Amino acid sequence: MTLSSLSSHELDFIDDDEFHEECGVVGIWTTQDAASLTALGLHALQHRGQEASGIVTYDGNQFHTHRGLGLVGEVFDDPRVIASLPGGMGIGHNRYATTGETQLRNVQPLYGDFEFGGFAVAHNGNLTNAQLLKQSLVRRGCLFQSSTDSEVFIHLIAISLYSNVIDRFIDAIKQVQGAYSLVALSKDMLIAARDPLGVRPLILGKLPYSQDENSWVVASETCALSSMGADFVRDIEPGEVIIIDHDGVRSIHPFADNTSSRFCIFEYVYFARPDSVIENKSVYMARKKIGAELAKESHVEADVVVPVPDSGVPAAIGYAEASNIPFELGIIRSHYIGRTFIEPTDQIRNLGVKLKHATNRAVINGKRVILIDDSIVRGTTSKKIVEMVRAAGATEVHLRIASPPTQHSCFYGIDTPAEEKLLAHTHSIDEMCKLIGADSLGFVSADGLYRALQEDKRNNQNPQYCDACFTGDYPIPLTDHDMQLVKSK
Template sequence: MLTTDPFQPIADITDESGHDDDKLHEECGVFGVHGHPEAAAMAALGLHALQHRGQEACGIVSMEDAAGDSFHFHAHRALGHVGDTFDAPGVVNALLGHAAIGHNRYATTGATRLRNVQPLFADFEFGGFAIGHNGNLTNAYQLRRQLVRRGSLFQSTTDTEVLIHLMATSLGGSVIDKMVEAVRQIEGAYSLVAMAKDMVIAIRDPLGVRPLVLGVLETPSGSTANIVASETCALDIIGATYIRDIEPGEMVVLTADGVKSLHPMAPKKSRFCVFEYIYFARPDSALEGRSVYAARREIGRELARESPAPSDAVIPVPDSGVPAAIGYAAESGVPFELGIIRNHYVGRTFIEPTDQIRNLGVRLKHNANRSMIEGKRVVLVDDSIVRGTTSRKIVQMVRQAGAREVHMRISSPPTAHPCFYGIDTPAKEELLADRMSVEEMAEAIGVDSLAFISIDGLYRAMGEARRDPANPTFCDACFTGDYPIGLTDRDDAERQPELSGLTEVRRP
């Protein structure tokens, strides 16, 4: 989600994350529950399962029945991980009510600020309203400027708050009417969860780029609670049953009467983010009716068919490379080995004081298993190469462990274009695939050979004969440059050089 700071010139907003693990990152995870006596606890568990989608901050807002037609809202938001925030004694118990929404946030522009932590909350004439957002609005800056000129006062620097102000200026009568009017004005890729007036509302963008699923959970009293979440793994952790994926452009309203489905936006052909299958989603999730683990394994098989390498061992770069490496090994007949062991008990690589120590930083997360490497020709399988910095260090580590040859195989096509739809990617000129050919990339990271799965091979692994350029099934803009949703803010920045920094403002 987009972040702009009104106290900072747009051109000065830069990526301060360091991208220490040289990976693309999902932006956020969302969760909503209605009809459970321990709704906040269910939300906290759901956010635990969705922690991989955002590690910078988290929040939960719950809704409690009050007298008459009014409701009390309780909120807790904090910087940091879900476990550090909601496992503290008394925190969840204070979030009373039968409904709750939760949000995990991954932020990479400027400093992480508590005012940007979601769900956001606002008081309307109809009462309290909370909202959380996964994705990115590509016309948020344009809408924000219009709203500010009309007198809106923004309290955060996220694009999500644009929706609140669009609702505040709407002449619609009901909460649903105001939300419909608001979402019809926004562009981008998004999954929204919101809560007001004894209802939880979930909306998915018209192309279905970002994931959102619907589930049901039996409560201790035998009643039914309805759930929405970014992935099915969040349903599994609370014992909920998956019902279906929310459709592109669909709005679902969860109330005491059940689930109501609305379609406020014209239906379009789905363009689900293919990188969810390659890397972002948890492998134990199912998205769009397809097992993420099975998809990654099949991508590995197709990669082996396209780009075999003379080798004695297939070694995944953990953890995201594991399913594809299993598929690659099965197809090639070369043994699968855990030649790199990951340390799961570290966070981001710290900024070390010297180059010598800094170059050892990769060993905080990965260490070569020499007994599986020494004297062997190895194939390293990873999901992507972004800047190439971590790949180069991994290759150096494997060579130092005695590998005779090192071949690298990547289970995605080259990432040559930035994402503007809610994925944290560097600027185009910082992407290795934008500046180098595959042969040059191989030399830069120090491997004997390098190959990526082709875009047609990726589609074959996903069950299609090839990618149809006139009618692609997925959003694959980071590989092809084919952006299915207009980039209004970027285009405005290109027309106005003084706003050129806006092209980098696409994160929460």
């Protein structure tokens, strides 16, 4: 692999102080060119995973697969690749590894030949009992070809005693714990499913311009629909299984009444693309409202509000509007560092933040600055950005964060450090402020975050979202993690 195609893990000398996106999935049913549309959708979902990408299509006779390491534009840069994926049905996947190393064998969609024919699956999320299930499956003779938890679905479907694809699929998802949004493809149907708590997003859309009126799209976010000119139909519900075939769309609710919404609140804070709409909420407007709540809760007198780009921009706009302080782009981000040709020496590691961000001295020099960022992970990036802003002439630097302190690891599909490496887990806010070097530090409260999302406040008895990274309230059992803790004692 060349330096020009380094994965995000291999570039962690630059971005190891950020939360990393999970994965993105796309499914297309009965259009004339499923591969091209799937690739367009994956381009729009590139923010959800930059390590690898893959597409599987079916042309009515056989399945076709292309997977590779790198960005969508790199994996599918040759028109001959798309031409090698004929068919009107397809699924695609962008990967950021939360389980399993970065190798081609872990790139999704995963495909298997079953007695009922070919079957491909793509998964966004993380299973919390994957290791326990894998041990059981290996004892039964299953041979795993990858180290990703997503392969568990393939083997559970393979050994199921049910006769048809849907019953096997439902049998499989009833055995897993964790967060999952799935798209799967057989020769007869496209299947989409969300876990019973709907932690990860998944939406249904329609292609209005297709010659076939029965043309549908499933994707992680609405921004994928926009890229291919599809219309939004609705969010797929928690615990719902959607089956799309030649008869149209039908819905199954295999978990009966054991479903409720605990959607990942961090999608609104950081992960989803700002132009997406999730659960009837504009992500962009939600982030602006979070910024406004932040201004109400921890305002400080200053001359200018400056976002840490790009994720801090909407919240900074909301903060500026609520506080009547001018908004300025005091930090400019380079969008090309992910493809650096520079060898990552120790000196470059120390300059990593400066490679990614540059200060706009004209709007910072001599000013009291309020810096707005989405979160603090390890704190190393925040410290360097505060130093950069001071070096650009700021007289005061007040750091405001558009989420509560991140004190706990995520086990549901977001790549986060271990708790002991999260700054907020080991330090008080005052200690964090001193370490980072800001004049003051403030976070939006959990209730403020909920108010921004049109809730009165967090219901401690029945939280409306999954906010485990802030509260430690994990709504899904952490079976594998708990087993490891027991073994380590």
